Amino acid sequence: MSKTINVGIVGMGKMGIMHAGLLNALENVQVRAVADTQDLILNFIGQQFPAIQTYKDYADMLTNEQLDLVFITTPTSFHTKIGLDCIKAGTPFFVEKPLGISAKDCVPLIEAVSSKPVINMIGYSKRYVDTFRKAKEIIENGSLGELTYFNATMYVSQLFSKGKGWRYKKEASGGGVLNTLATHLVDLLLWYFGHVTSVEGNTKSYYSKDVEDFVHAYIQFENGLEGYLDTSWSVRNYRLPEIKIEVHGEKGMLTVTEEYVKYYSDDTARWTTLFKQDLYTGVEFDLGGPEYTLEDEHIIDCVRNNKHTDVSIFEGYKVQRVIDAIYRSAEERRAIPGDSI
Ligand SMILES: NC(=O)c1ccc[n+]([C@@H]2O[C@H](COP(=O)([O-])OP(=O)(O)OC[C@H]3O[C@@H](n4cnc5c(N)ncnc54)[C@H](O)[C@@H]3O)[C@@H](O)[C@H]2O)c1
Numbered sequence: 488m489s490k491t492i493n494v495g496i497v498g499m500g501k502m503g504i505m506h507a508g509l510l511n512a513l514e515n516v517q518v519r520a521v522a523d524t525q526d527l528i529l530n531f532i533g534q535q536f537p538a539i540q541t542y543k544d545y546a547d548m549l550t551n552e553q554l555d556l557v558f559i560t561t562p563t564s565f566h567t568k569i570g571l572d573c574i575k576a577g578t579p580f581f582v583e584k585p586l587g588i589s590a591k592d593c594v595p596l597i598e599a600v601s602s603k604p605v606i607n608m609i610g611y612s613k614r615y616v617d618t619f620r621k622a623k624e625i626i627e628n629g630s631l632g633e634l635t636y637f638n639a640t641m642y643v644s645q646l647f648s649k650g651k652g653w654r655y656k657k658e659a660s661g662g663g664v665l666n667t668l669a670t671h672l673v674d675l676l677l678w679y680f681g682h683v684t685s686v687e688g689n690t691k692s693y694y695s696k697d698v699e700d701f702v703h704a705y706i707q708f709e710n711g712l713e714g715y716l717d718t719s720w721s722v723r724n725y726r727l728p729e730i731k732i733e734v735h736g737e738k739g740m741l742t743v744t745e746e747y748v749k750y751y752s753d754d755t756a757r758w759t760t761l762f763k764q765d766l767y768t769g770v771e772f773d774l775g776g777p778e779y780t781l782e783d784e785h786i787i788d789c790v791r792n793n794k795h796t797d798v799s800i801f802e803g804y805k806v807q808r809v810i811d812a813i814y815r816s817a818e819e820r821r822a823i824p825g826d827s828i
Contacts, residue, residue, distance in 0.1 A: 564660070577605060634711075644720075684707045704717075706809075
């Protein structure tokens with residue numbers, strides 16, 4: 488029988504609770520302790536789950552508990568400091584996306600993990616969605632030929648008056664719809680297309696005072712591909728966040744969403760559509776979408792077998808630098824070249 492992996496969670500809000508539920512459902516994984524700054528949450532967990540130790544200060548949890556893994560699911564501004572403390576304690580960690588509130592905020596964490604490596608992962612969960620994985624396979628197998636153009640969007644109907652909570656405060660979230668939500672979209676683009684050589688961005692705040700509600704960006708990649716990213720949380724008709732990426736090549740095209748991947752290639756002269764149910768292979772336990780189970784299973788497997796994860800915080804740092812460059816471009820009203828991203 489494999490060793491039990493003892494997990495601690497910092498931040499028991501929406502994502503902390505979801506990961507706690509998932510982790511406890513995995514074989515030989517136990518959430519041993521949680522930390523949150525709110526007494527209400529700690530009292531509830533203490534009463535309902537007496538086997539779980541509760542802490543108001545996560546530093547005490549790191550000192551007192553023998554943890555194999557820590558999940559960081561706090562508002563974004565705390566991610567890098569908690570990650571640094573995990574590295575100091577020599578404890579592997581999983582941090583929710585985005586890595587930090589800016590690239591500068593992430594530097595000490597990246598330096599620390601480079602000099603004292605611990606297993607780490609960032610929650611870019613879209614990489615575990617079957618349709619997005621299939622799209623990567625098609626892009627990489629060459630059936631679209633040389634890539635010529637992309638158009639990538641992420642929309643949700645979320646904000647139509649002044650927002651309440653940490654997401655709408657720049658010092659807590661690092662930014663609006665781009666750093667908080669469409670960070671997933673930037674990650675997918677970097678995962679598909681590689682290194683960015685130039686970005687030009689525009690942001691607009693309409694409902695929010697402190698962060699942006701709309702972002703339009705033009706992105707060029709080292710492989711010659713260029714195209715647009717467009718995102719907003721203040722558009723109607725998107726009950727749930729919706730990503731759509733369209734990629735054109737000299738021999739075909741592909742459209743991918745969470746629901747389907749549809750592609751055409753001159754080689755076969757045929758359109759193919761694969762829906763998510765065609766690609767679904769099943770997970771033991773689903774809470775919030777199979778992608779979250781798959782990412783949690785992955786980090787547990789890496790901790791158990793002392794392996795690097797597929798989505799390390801270095802990937803998160805790359806995303807953060809591109810997001811910073813889009814914000815900088817919007818502010819300075821100029822294109823930002825690759826060597827300053
Ligand atoms: N991967 C995804 O699809 C996805 C989806 C939603 C949110 N997220 C990310 O997950 C993180 C958490 O988001 P959420 O929606 O769960 O937020 P939330 O506001 O629901 O929960 C945050 C929790 O952290 C606690 N907290 C705040 N400061 C703390 C501290 N210093 N120490 C301990 N606890 C602290 C709060 O009391 C709260 O309970 C964010 O970084 C967000 O970007 C990822």
